[in-house]
Amino acid sequence: MLKSERPIGIFDSGLGGLTVLKAVRALMPAERLVYFGDTARVPYGAKSKSAVVSFSREIADFLFAKKIKFLIVACNTASSLALEEIREISPVPVLGVITPGVGAALELAPRGGKILVTGTAATVASRAYTRALQAARRDVRVTEKACPLFVPLVEEGWCSKPLAGLVAREYLAAFRGRKIDALILGCTHYPLLKKLIARVMGPRVKIVDSALATARAARLELSRRGLLNPGRSRGECEFYVSDAPERFSSLARKLLGLKTGEVGVKRF
């Protein structure tokens, strides 16, 4: 098999990373994909760096054994705590979700602009987005806002219910008058609330979908390395989780319209 015909590996602590998988499929339909969701150990948010590094390396090894050509870490916590440690053991290029989101936000923010980062409590506490944004451009002003109800709201499939609007307003209404230029969806679940968040923030605020930004960055990187799959038929997707494959499969269908087929189980 040509190296370019090998699959792309994608992993997340759970099912949020499926928004990245979906964006990758839309952008590069010929690519074969292998997804791993660590549903037995989700969420990573409250775990120590050493635990997240050790879990991420185990999953990366599992995906390397699937002969992947490229690895996407579709999890904000693992991207902020374990990216370097995964790269140390990786035979293939590794891309996280933070750098692409940061790049996309900086393109949208004018000099001295204001960026609002939304994420889980753990991601916000890590300040990973603030550090990455300000390392790239010292002029931007960054505020981070944890929105802990968004993930369970998405997982319940309640994104279009009126109460989802109330929750979004509760978290974000205070930022409406503050001249925010860009809002980063800093959690892989949040793209499912994108329209709602855009409505609450108003038309002036650009929404940065880090799933989409990550898929674009992956395409650029694969193309630069001559690794884009040249095929014309639709690439296959394989799915693995560490626990509860049926729940994963049914949520993937309910939330993202994804048909996973049979979901494999790999315990560590």
Place this chain on the structure above:
Amino acid sequence: MLKSERPIGIFDSGLGGLTVLKAVRALMPAERLVYFGDTARVPYGAKSKSAVVSFSREIADFLFAKKIKFLIVACNTASSLALEEIREISPVPVLGVITPGVGAALELAPRGGKILVTGTAATVASRAYTRALQAARRDVRVTEKACPLFVPLVEEGWCSKPLAGLVAREYLAAFRGRKIDALILGCTHYPLLKKLIARVMGPRVKIVDSALATARAARLELSRRGLLNPGRSRGECEFYVSDAPERFSSLARKLLGLKTGEVGVKRF
């Protein structure tokens, strides 16, 4: 020191167990209490039995070293997965939250009555309440309903906001016409939503507060063993967590009006 003057140990995966601590304090103000919240490893819900057993034993050992006279496992997951394993190593009596809640519900349910159990996804998936209820009385009919948004709602301090009412209706309205006799609050966070849940369910449905039931069961057991503290002054409370003591302290004040004083940190 008299054995009866020793403290009661209480632990939970996080801060939910503080509802039990508060009920114990109200019922037995002279008792000294030592609370441990495993905030570094919360939530236990998605973890394997062996992990929950090992965490629970570590915490129990920490509390035994504080010379406790009685141990309350104020966590539904640990109560359903690890109670026997804690008892095996415990030099003192051990009480979980499930048996007291089950007992209180059965007192309220007539022959052939209907009981609705609310809890986290993990507690509901374990079917621990259904098993305990039906082991005690085969005539009762039990339904369990997972309410995953309740915990983050409580932790945000949003219990009295209109959206809390919408969330409660979303989960529970379908049960209103179904002649439920008793509803068990099967998660130590839920007593903070008790009034709201009672309003949604209507006056016919009795709400079983397992925190209160556990405090009552503890008093009965201590009294039976001659271990009630005979003192007349208010007993002291000590608090320990495995991570983020400031957040714990501020949530305890915000959600429960509890002043924790300095919160100790014990990592495992």
